[in-house]
Amino acid sequence: MTLFQDPDAVPRTAASRLADVLDAFGAVGDRAAGNAPGTARRKAAAAASIARATGRSAADANALYFAGLLHAVGAIGNLGLRRGNTFSERTATMARWDFPADGARVCAGIAALPPEVADLVRWQAEAWDGTGFPDQLRWHGIPIDAQLLQLADIVARASDPDDALVTVAGLAGRGIGPDHANAFVRWFHLTGGEPEPVETPLDALRAEASPPAPLLDLLADRIDAHNATEGRRLRVTRLAEAVAERIGLPVAERDALGLATRTFAAGELGHANGEDERFDPLSRLGIAARAENAAAAAAVFDGNQTFARAAEILRARAAWYDGTGQPALTHDAIPKGAAVLAAAVAYDALDSVHRTQIREVRTAPADSFDTAAGTQFDPAVARALLDVARAHA
């Protein structure tokens, strides 16, 4: 399956498509870090705005924009935030200090980004007085732009612009250098503390250097690592692709499905348990949990044009064929891609349990899955999936 085909035949530049993938990284990073939705976009806009107001170059402002957008990518898969880690609170805190450095490594691997982005992400949480993390840099050892990024973080998290001003004033000389705090005050009075809307600086991306599909796979793998479900996106994607082909899903829908199979697990980030750890994948009891995760995953991609159709699939994956799921769609009202995704995720969960059971008590996943055709799953999809599974057995 080829990802990132243009479903509307409207030519979109490779750069804008790549920017949407980076936006997805930012949104998933926020979810993994426990930030409010939209923090990455607000931080990117604030960083670019502060950079311009403080006389930084256009290149610096562009690098700050992307560093703001990707500020939390290191949280995805961070050891202190991963599901199932057995660290003490103290050890987990220390592990969480590494997320900027983890994020820097991710950014350094995205060749399309301006080269300054990685180190801005690395040093975004350093404090002027040397008490920040991960490197405990101090004073002028912290690049100016990394301090500006920290100011943008304060703006992005503040519920009210005045709160940001109060926070920065309180941090002057400790978290923020006095000169930078002063620069912030100037910016605040120029803008009222509300960053003006910023267009994504596509010109700053070398899109040809980073094809979006491998980046999306990288994101999906980090999500799986975070959720302690290593390899799940590969299994679910293979299964869904084979089923989509068998039922003759149109190319555009298969493309959207491909995005969805790689990102559905973003909804589970931040939960102590996976949905299938709490409920049998065929159980009605799990509908609410699956719907919550589905909605959360779809919300991650709000406003992201490239992922818009995938978001529809993600949102509908907890629907049941008979209309008793959430959302309460029935039969053909359920997007075919969502029906395929729901079936593939459930089958993978059953199969995972099957693989870990001892031989004597094993229940073949196909047996239980078959019973849900016509109620939970679209019968045509279920049949195709079982055919595919048998063919691969």
Add this chain to the structure above:
Amino acid sequence: MIELHERTRRISPSRLHEILAAHDARSLVDPFMGLPTHLNYLKRHGIAVHGGDLLEWFVRVGEGIVVNDQTILRDSEVAEIVEMLPGRIYPLDAFKAWEGVFFSEEQCMYLGVWLDNVRNLRSDGQTGLAILGLWRVFCYWLQKSHAPDDMPDVAPSELAWSYIRQTESWVTTNLRHNTVRSADVLTTISAQPADALFIAPPARNSFRTADARIWMWEAWWQGNPYFTIEHAYKDSLFGARSADEHSYARAIASVLSAAAEYPLVVLQTTERRLAEFEPLVRNARARVEILAPHANEIYIVAKR
């Protein structure tokens, strides 16, 4: 008002850790340790670290955040550091020489009280943590003297409390033996075998232009406001006897020669000084690689 440096050397332990990991180095010696927060980072990531420096307060801090695996300062102990204890007689004029020049009368008094209280702490680990926390107060005061209207007024004991309490978060164990020593470079290099040697050499004659926040804190710890850093460096390899270009190069060469047994040497420098160090390293080592993430942060990575 004392001048504060507009440039601060950047030691990025997360980057250094990436270099060490790429070469499978699991132990490291840093003979120009300075403030050992970078060694604390490496320790937290499982590297056995050994540092050395000539300034005693750096070594004391190392005992708090590098050697120390578990001792912290509890609230009651912090309280006994930040305020005068009833019944104890304090040398309140110990830092009177700084009064009106760098600090206020109240600040000088606190400096005397804190020194006395810290010197009465029972463990090396606690002493190191307290020195680190109080140093941050000292830096805050110096910074505030430059930007009096731009930084909040915080009561000395409150500021000291928060900074000392914060040091607890850096205390951890890596189940390895970690050391710091008050010693010259060559002594530190020969004292401890390790997989890697990290050197961030001081600039030539840098002891004459050292940041006030560094040498004044040594003066505080020594209880001598007239202390100068030249005194600490006077007989050392990188002291006055390597003041000229050739003797400085000889000193670096002798460090590299003493490091012959280390499988890996990482020398951190800047783009401006790269041409000065690269030939010396190439002369001492067969396989040399330059990593240049930033003009102010260049690593010469040399293997045997």
